[in-house]
Amino acid sequence: MNTSPLTPQRSTGKHSSPLSMQPILSHATIKATPNEQACYVMLEISPSKDLPTSRLPLNLCLVLDKSTSMQGIRLQQVKEATRQIIDFLEPEDTLSLVVFSDKAEVLLPGQKNVDKALAKSVASTIQPSGGTEMLQGLLAGLQEIQTNRSEMSVNHIILLTDGRTYGDDEECIKQAEWAGLNQISLSTMGIGADWNEDLLEKMADVSGGTSTYIDTPRRIVESFKATVRELSTIVAREVSLVIELADNVTLHEAFQIAPHIRRLDINDDHKLALGPLGTNNRKIITLELRISNAEPGKQQLMRLNVMGDVPTQALNRQADNWTDITVNVSSDTDAEVVIPPVIITALGKLAIYKMQEKAMQDMASGNIIAATQRLETMATRLLNLGETELARAALLEAGRLARTGSLSSEGRKKIRYGTRSLSILPQEL
Amino acid sequence: MIKCPFCQTSHVDGTLFCNECGTYLLDDDQRGTDPLGTSEIGWVGDTAEDPVATSDYRGTGPLAIRLSIGKHKRVVEIPLNKAIHLGRLDPASDVFPEIDLTNDGGLEKGVSRRHARILKREGIVVVEDLGSINGTFVNGKRLAPYLPETLSSGDTLQIGRLLIEVELRS
Numbered sequence: 001m002n003t004s005p006l007t008p009q010r011s012t013g014k015h016s017s018p019l020s021m022q023p024i025l026s027h028a029t030i031k032a033t034p035n036e037q038a039c040y041v042m043l044e045i046s047p048s049k050d051l052p053t054s055r056l057p058l059n060l061c062l063v064l065d066k067s068t069s070m071q072g073i074r075l076q077q078v079k080e081a082t083r084q085i086i087d088f089l090e091p092e093d094t095l096s097l098v099v100f101s102d103k104a105e106v107l108l109p110g111q112k113n114v115d116k117a118l119a120k121s122v123a124s125t126i127q128p129s130g131g132t133e134m135l136q137g138l139l140a141g142l143q144e145i146q147t148n149r150s151e152m153s154v155n156h157i158i159l160l161t162d163g164r165t166y167g168d169d170e171e172c173i174k175q176a177e178w179a180g181l182n183q184i185s186l187s188t189m190g191i192g193a194d195w196n197e198d199l200l201e202k203m204a205d206v207s208g209g210t211s212t213y214i215d216t217p218r219r220i221v222e223s224f225k226a227t228v229r230e231l232s233t234i235v236a237r238e239v240s241l242v243i244e245l246a247d248n249v250t251l252h253e254a255f256q257i258a259p260h261i262r263r264l265d266i267n268d269d270h271k272l273a274l275g276p277l278g279t280n281n282r283k284i285i286t287l288e289l290r291i292s293n294a295e296p297g298k299q300q301l302m303r304l305n306v307m308g309d310v311p312t313q314a315l316n317r318q319a320d321n322w323t324d325i326t327v328n329v330s331s332d333t334d335a336e337v338v339i340p341p342v343i344i345t346a347l348g349k350l351a352i353y354k355m356q357e358k359a360m361q362d363m364a365s366g367n368i369i370a371a372t373q374r375l376e377t378m379a380t381r382l383l384n385l386g387e388t389e390l391a392r393a394a395l396l397e398a399g400r401l402a403r404t405g406s407l408s409s410e411g412r413k414k415i416r417y418g419t420r421s422l423s424i425l426p427q428e429l
Numbered sequence: 430m431i432k433c434p435f436c437q438t439s440h441v442d443g444t445l446f447c448n449e450c451g452t453y454l455l456d457d458d459q460r461g462t463d464p465l466g467t468s469e470i471g472w473v474g475d476t477a478e479d480p481v482a483t484s485d486y487r488g489t490g491p492l493a494i495r496l497s498i499g500k501h502k503r504v505v506e507i508p509l510n511k512a513i514h515l516g517r518l519d520p521a522s523d524v525f526p527e528i529d530l531t532n533d534g535g536l537e538k539g540v541s542r543r544h545a546r547i548l549k550r551e552g553i554v555v556v557e558d559l560g561s562i563n564g565t566f567v568n569g570k571r572l573a574p575y576l577p578e579t580l581s582s583g584d585t586l587q588i589g590r591l592l593i594e595v596e597l598r599s
Contacts, residue, residue, distance in 0.1 A: 027443060038443035290441065337455065339445065344453070351451035358449075374450075379574075380541075380562050381451045392575070395560055399573045
């Protein structure tokens with residue numbers, strides 16, 4: 001704690017992991033019963049305080065939709081956002097610029113020490129034309145990132161589109177997966193109501209990035225800047241949480257709660273991929289466990305380890321720093337259950353997100369009545385949280401669904417991205 | 430196993446939130462409809478934001494409304510000089526409706542604490558659903574939340590599953 005932040009801490013003993021973890025358990029004590037019972041663990045993962053906060057060089061590519069529909073204020077704002085990002089860059093950062101419509105074009109091949117005046121003038125030449133073929137743009141962007149990457153760089157693509165891409169969805173996801181495996185994350189941004197949120201969200205998720213819904217062109221600049229600012233704080237890449245469960249415990253569900261809610265895929269090896277980690281982007285994860293045959297006494301539920309690639313640290317990935325999660329098992333059935341408020345808040349918001357997931361599933365399977373009811377119930381929960389705006393959006397869409405059998409493209413995005421970002425938590429965690 | 434008090438879905442012991450409807454499962458008080466009044470929503474007392482409190486509404490149109498509530502036809506007559514909220518009394522969450530439907534079987538019939546309100550707008554009596562869970566119906570037609578619908582004498586107003594006959598008094 002009291003070491004100077006200027007002295008880099010290189011592997012000072014095997015217990016100093018560059019990433020720290022703080023777990024909280026929902027039930028300090030569980031019942032002794034052969035029956036299955038649920039228990040939740042919430043954890044915050046953040047860079048250790050003694051980790052040097054030197055900035056990693058960015059290897060950034062902007063992949064911009066210049067199709068005809070981008071004409072006017074949208075493209076104008078995209079150009080402005082690009083200019084502001086160019087100003088933000090440091091000499092050791094690399095920037096490349098790709099535009100796409102029916103085909104892709106590399107406007108600015110990747111270069112360090114970007115000639116800012118030149119780059120801005122190149123950005124201002126973008127003219128709208130043609131349709132939307134995202135795959136072309138993505139491939140050109142990945143190519144640029146690959147040629148310019150270095151051992152230390154944060155490799156990232158910001159992809160902005162306002163339309164649906166036709167026929168190449170699956171290939172786009174494949175490429176995004178490949179990007180994720182090669183330490184390239186994607187921020188996918190959709191503007192307006194006509195893009196495919198399933199596709200953009202999936203592409204961001206599999207690559208460890210974030211997807212953003214931009215409801216009005218006025219928010220383009222802000223969204224771009226927020227993303228680049230976030231990137232410049234990244235200290236660890238490919239962060240993952242490794243879970244080893246006790247024999248009588250299973251992992252039922254896992255979610256990331258912050259920075260935004262998303263479901264985490266549980267693989268056989270119980271290693272949850274969390275993407276890159278920045279200094280002001282702590283990750284909060286909840287795990288829902290199922291315990292059977294709990295016997296009185298102390299029970300170890302699982303042990304956890306956070307791994308990640310921290311370029312400024314020499315020995316990091318092997319960090320053997322397991323944390324045990326233990327619970328008391330008591331046969332006193334009348335014991336009062338006290339759940340930490342922070343867990344109730346987080347899981348309450350997660351419950352709303354999950355209702356949204358279910359409403360969309362109901363709708364996809366043609367069960368309009370169930371979907372309508374779920375949206376209505378969801379609206380009530382949102383009202384109770386004081387989320388009046390989102391509650392109204394949900395009610396409006398519930399009404400539309402009941403009358404017309406479908407949601408508006410815009411409402412669907414509003415609800416999806418709104419419930420996802422419900423997760424702002426109190427600071428006390 | 431525990432059962433969700435709202436949608437009756439069964440869950441493993443220790444589950445905190447119902448997967449189907451998002452109800453918090455440890456709270457004994459929570460029985461069915463919307464659990465808490467939010468301060469954002471205009472309710473009894475905050476007349477400053479209540480459009481009905483302005484003088485426009487006293488002038489023309491019916492002066493009072495007479496409601497026959499439920500199968501026992503409990504009759505309530507109430508002047509239309511301000512908005513009349515229908516719901517279930519819950520002092521704990523600061524909800525004090527003018528017409529409390531608790532004793533008319535409100536909970537069983539799916540009446541929300543903040544369910545609907547009746548008010549006079551430019552001489553016309555309207556009813557507005559306040560985003561209730563189980564809905565407000567006029568002559569069998571469900572109202573869109575927050576979208577006022579005209580009420581006339583002889584109409585049947587339905588709050589959740591509770592039937593109310595409406596009569597306007599001039």
